[in-house]
Amino acid sequence: MENFAITHNENTFHIEGFPDAVKVLKITDPKSKRLxxxxxxxxxxxxxxxxxxxINHTPSEPYLLREVLWQTSIVRFIKCFGGNDSRFSLDPKVxxxxxxxxxxxxxxFLSLRNKNIVHDENSxxxxxxxxxxxxxxxxxxxxxxxxxxxxxxxxxxxxYNNLHLLATNAxxxxxxxxxxxxxxxxxxxxxxxxxxxxxxxxxxxxxPTADDVHKPKASL
Numbered sequence: 537m538e539n540f541a542i543t544h545n546e547n548t549f550h551i552e553g554f555p556d557a558v559k560v561l562k563i564t565d566p567k568s569k570r571l572x573x574x575x576x577x578x579x580x581x582x583x584x585x586x587x588x589x590x591i592n593h594t595p596s597e598p599y600l601l602r603e604v605l606w607q608t609s610i611v612r613f614i615k616c617f618g619g620n621d622s623r624f625s626l627d628p629k630v631x632x633x634x635x636x637x638x639x640x641x642x643x644x645f646l647s648l649r650n651k652n653i654v655h656d657e658n659s660x661x662x663x664x665x666x667x668x669x670x671x672x673x674x675x676x677x678x679x680x681x682x683x684x685x686x687x688x689x690x691x692x693x694x695x696y697n698n699l700h701l702l703a704t705n706a707x708x709x710x711x712x713x714x715x716x717x718x719x720x721x722x723x724x725x726x727x728x729x730x731x732x733x734x735x736x737x738x739x740x741x742x743x744p745t746a747d748d749v750h751k752p753k754a755s756l
């Protein structure tokens with residue numbers, strides 16, 4: 537799985553590094569859907585790892601920047617394993633097969649994402665209402681009603697290392713699956729006559745509109 541420089545002109549992409557190429561064919565084989573899903577999973581895992589790496593170069597103050605990177609990396613990582621109508625989800629029992637420690641770490645981040653970062657269901661975020669009581673003899677017994685809001689954090693070296701390792705190993709699994717499908721598709725396409733291949737429609741990108749934010753992604 538390689539990265540190539542791409543130039544864009546309206547709805548046309550030009551992939552650099554192939555001087556003898558005449559066209560980029562649109563692949564509609566059923567395997568191409570899984571291939572596209574794997575590529576999108578890699579994009580999310582790359583982003584999660586980039587967030588983690590950036591934490592190492594971010595000052596401890598203001599703390600908000602490091603926490604934003606940390607939470608974003610968790611969300612993008614778990615995104616690959618969550619329910620998704622547009623692409624298949626990675627299965628942690630397959631990606632981390634026979635690795636009990638990895639599965640336990642994965643379940644921790646899954647619950648952290650679902651029950652704390654995205655929703656508020658566990659004790660990692662708490663609010664303690666209270667009343668400030670003045671000393672005896674003051675005009676008012678209650679000085680103020682207050683709320684003590686506390687958010688727990690797990691951004692430490694052990695949690696960081698666990699998430700980095702989980703994302704790295706998931707990325708390796710995704711790349712291996714992607715490369716295998718590419719090998720199969722290449723072999724299949726090589727058996728077809730050149731004129732038949734040349735007649736296949738080329739890939740074209742259509743930029744999303746504001747209305748598309750409400751719609752599910754179209755299948756290949």
